Amino acid sequence: MTTTTLTHTPQDSGVPASARDLSVQERVVLITGAAQGIGRELARQFAAAGAFSVVADLNFDKAQAVVKEIHDAGGTGFAVKVDVSDETSVTSMVETVMEKCGRIDVLINNASIFATIEKGPFDQIPMEQWEQVLKVNVTGSYLCVRAVAAHMRAAGFGRIINISSDSVTRGIGNYLHYVTSKSALIGMTNALARELGGDGITVNCVRPGMIATEVERTVNPTIEVRERAASQQCIPRGMVPTDLVGIMFFLATPASAFITGQTIACDGGYTHSS
Numbered sequence: 001m002t003t004t005t006l007t008h009t010p011q012d013s014g015v016p017a018s019a020r021d022l023s024v025q026e027r028v029v030l031i032t033g034a035a036q037g038i039g040r041e042l043a044r045q046f047a048a049a050g051a052f053s054v055v056a057d058l059n060f061d062k063a064q065a066v067v068k069e070i071h072d073a074g075g076t077g078f079a080v081k082v083d084v085s086d087e088t089s090v091t092s093m094v095e096t097v098m099e100k101c102g103r104i105d106v107l108i109n110n111a112s113i114f115a116t117i118e119k120g121p122f123d124q125i126p127m128e129q130w131e132q133v134l135k136v137n138v139t140g141s142y143l144c145v146r147a148v149a150a151h152m153r154a155a156g157f158g159r160i161i162n163i164s165s166d167s168v169t170r171g172i173g174n175y176l177h178y179v180t181s182k183s184a185l186i187g188m189t190n191a192l193a194r195e196l197g198g199d200g201i202t203v204n205c206v207r208p209g210m211i212a213t214e215v216e217r218t219v220n221p222t223i224e225v226r227e228r229a230a231s232q233q234c235i236p237r238g239m240v241p242t243d244l245v246g247i248m249f250f251l252a253t254p255a256s257a258f259i260t261g262q263t264i265a266c267d268g269g270y271t272h273s274s
C-alpha cells in the first residue's frame with residue numbers, strides 16, 4: 001500500500017468559506033461495504049469530487065478493484081479489509097486509515113448483510129441468521145463509530161452517516177431481521193447525535209428507497225414490484241445509486257454543521273416524514 005500525504009486540512013485550505021463549506025475536496029471519507037453496490041458508487045463519486053475514499057469491505061479483492069477504478073479515473077483512495085462485526089478488525093481498519101491519512105473526516109456506515117439476505121416468515125428465521133444480521137448491520141455500525149469517535153473528537157470535526165432503509169417505514173414482510181436492524185440505526189443516530197454534538201461531530205442517517213445496483217441479489221424485487229414502487233413515488237422513476245450523492249455530500253461537509261440526529265429519506269418521495 002502506498003502512503004498518501006495530505007498537504008493540508010480542509011479547514012485551512014484557503015478556499016473561500018462559502019465554496020469550502022460545500023466541498024468534499026481532501027476529505028478523508030471512510031465507507032464501509034464499499035466493494036460493490038451503493039458503497040462502491042459513493043466511493044467513486046467522493047473520489048471524483050476530490051475526496052480521499054477509503055474502500056473498506058470484507059471482500060478485499062472487490063474493494064481493490066473499486067480502488068483501481070478510482071485511480072484509473074484520476075482519484076485517490078485505498079482499500080482496507082474489514083469485518084465490521086469484529087472489534088479487532090474495525091480497530092485495525094481505523095489504525096490503518098489514521099496511519100495513512102492522519103484523520104478521518106467522514107464515516108459512512110454502509111456495510112450490511114443485504115444482497116445475500118434470505119427472506120422468510122419471522123417465526124422461521126434461523127436464530128443464527130437473526131443474530132448475524134444484527135451483528136453486522138447494527139453492532140458493526142456501532143463498532144465503527146466507537147473506533148472513529150476519539151479521532152473525530154480530537155480533530156473537532158466529524159461526520160457520521162448511517163444508512164437505513166425505506167423498508168423501515170414500509171414494514172416489508174418476511175424481512176424482520178433486516179427491517180429491525182435498519183430501524184435500530186435510526187435510534188442509534190438520534191442517541192449518538194446527543195453525545196457527539198458538542199464535539200463538532202454530526203450523526204445523521206439516510207433512508208434510501210429501492211435501488212438497482214450492479215449486484216444480482218437473492219431478494220431482487222421483480223420488475224413489476226420496482227415499477228409499482230416507482231409509480232407511487234412523487235418522482236416516478238427507478239432510483240439509482242447516484243441519486244444518493246447529493247445528500248451524502250451535503251451531510252459530509254461543514255455546510256451541514258447544524259443538522260444532526262436526522263433521518264433523511266432519499267426515495268423520490270415514496271415515503272413522507274410526517
Ligand SMILES: NC(=O)c1ccc[n+]([C@@H]2O[C@H](COP(=O)([O-])OP(=O)(O)OC[C@H]3O[C@@H](n4cnc5c(N)ncnc54)[C@H](O)[C@@H]3O)[C@@H](O)[C@H]2O)c1
Pocket residue numbers: 032033034035036037038039056057058059082083084085109110111112113114115116136140163164165166207208209210211212213215
Ligand atoms: N440497494 C437497495 O435497494 C437499498 C435500499 C435501502 C437501503 N440499502 C442499504 O444500503 C447499503 C448498501 O446497499 P447495497 O445494495 O449496496 O448492498 P450490497 O449487499 O450490494 O453491498 C453490501 C456490502 O457490504 C459488505 N459487507 C457485508 N458484510 C460485511 C462485514 N461484516 N464487514 C464489512 N463489509 C461487509 C459486502 O461485502 C458488500 O460489499 C446497505 O446498508 C443496505 O442495507 C440498500
